[in-house]
Amino acid sequence: MSDPSAAPAFLQIRDIVKDFGGFKAVNNVSLDIAKGEIFALLGSSGCGKSTLLRMLAGFETPTSGRIVLDGRDLADLPPYERPMNMMFQSYALFPHLTVWDNIAFGLRREGLPREQVDARVEAMLKLVQLAKYAKRKPHQLSGGQQQRVALARSLAKQPQMLLLDEPLGALDKKLREETQIELVNIIEQVGVTCVMVTHDQEEAMTMASRIAVMSEGRFLQVGAPGEIYETPATRFVADFIGNVNLMEGTLDVDEADHCVIGCADTRHYVGHGITGTAGMAVTVALRPEKIHLSRQQPADEYNRAVGTIKEMSYFGSHTVYHLLLASGAKLKVSQANLQRHRDDQFTWGDQVWAHWSRSAHVVLTQ
Numbered sequence: 279m280s281d282p283s284a285a286p287a288f289l290q291i292r293d294i295v296k297d298f299g300g301f302k303a304v305n306n307v308s309l310d311i312a313k314g315e316i317f318a319l320l321g322s323s324g325c326g327k328s329t330l331l332r333m334l335a336g337f338e339t340p341t342s343g344r345i346v347l348d349g350r351d352l353a354d355l356p357p358y359e360r361p362m363n364m365m366f367q368s369y370a371l372f373p374h375l376t377v378w379d380n381i382a383f384g385l386r387r388e389g390l391p392r393e394q395v396d397a398r399v400e401a402m403l404k405l406v407q408l409a410k411y412a413k414r415k416p417h418q419l420s421g422g423q424q425q426r427v428a429l430a431r432s433l434a435k436q437p438q439m440l441l442l443d444e445p446l447g448a449l450d451k452k453l454r455e456e457t458q459i460e461l462v463n464i465i466e467q468v469g470v471t472c473v474m475v476t477h478d479q480e481e482a483m484t485m486a487s488r489i490a491v492m493s494e495g496r497f498l499q500v501g502a503p504g505e506i507y508e509t510p511a512t513r514f515v516a517d518f519i520g521n522v523n524l525m526e527g528t529l530d531v532d533e534a535d536h537c538v539i540g541c542a543d544t545r546h547y548v549g550h551g552i553t554g555t556a557g558m559a560v561t562v563a564l565r566p567e568k569i570h571l572s573r574q575q576p577a578d579e580y581n582r583a584v585g586t587i588k589e590m591s592y593f594g595s596h597t598v599y600h601l602l603l604a605s606g607a608k609l610k611v612s613q614a615n616l617q618r619h620r621d622d623q624f625t626w627g628d629q630v631w632a633h634w635s636r637s638a639h640v641v642l643t644q
Contacts, residue, residue: 288313294343305495318486326495362439365432402430442474516563542605547580566612568638
């Protein structure tokens, strides 16, 4: 994927506010996006991500702030003059045209030679696996197939910027995973800069070079997928991205090279300081896959907890265990299934020890 730091900002969003009668759907956000970057706006419904996307497209006018694309202020440009294409959640296909003609529509309006139109439509049909449906009308397709036609039509014109609103939401899991990779490849091949809106964390993590996690109209954290997952800035981000155990505790020791946090069921030893104040309330975020299970009590007095397995969920590649701890809290643990059969397989009702390394957790102060 593209390195956003390797090029100057292609898209500049500066202090954008969108106020709907006193409700700020987008509240003073700023962002730089590099040319060729795939950027994801990630958040739950109503967080402001689609409103921001619509302002980029020109369908909404900012209350204040600026949007600059490749050095050009977009303030006075109507949607049809902006060098970008937007794929809508609602498909917006022409019901009287075939799949082929829907994809070719914009290319023909641009006056491209027939050979180029044919080549691009064929490439798009292959990408979305709809070649055998080329002569059908939209009403003869399933919802997922219609969405794939809309995706193909958006990519066909190879715009300077591609705006995707929940682009793969109607596809089944396997096809969605395949299309994510293909879509990233196509975007990078044509060099188009892409801003996508999604509430699907896996989709954002798979496709985007950077992600902005949004809540209540603001950016809570902007960074690479690995950075946001491994070092979340807030409780909300930690809880929103993937699965996490959040443990409330008190900062007991805080030195330059380590800190100790007391929680109801364990004492956490973290391999770095946090520049906090002794006695302050903090939250420890611990991902389930960072935790190990054993029947024997670990030697280290820190970073361990004993519990009883109350629930188990088998997912093939891994199993998720829910441990009931002494305080009544639950600890979620994810273990990879590296062997077909294990002699020491854990099961319901077993008392086990959970333990983790001194670099496995993140301390959150907000």
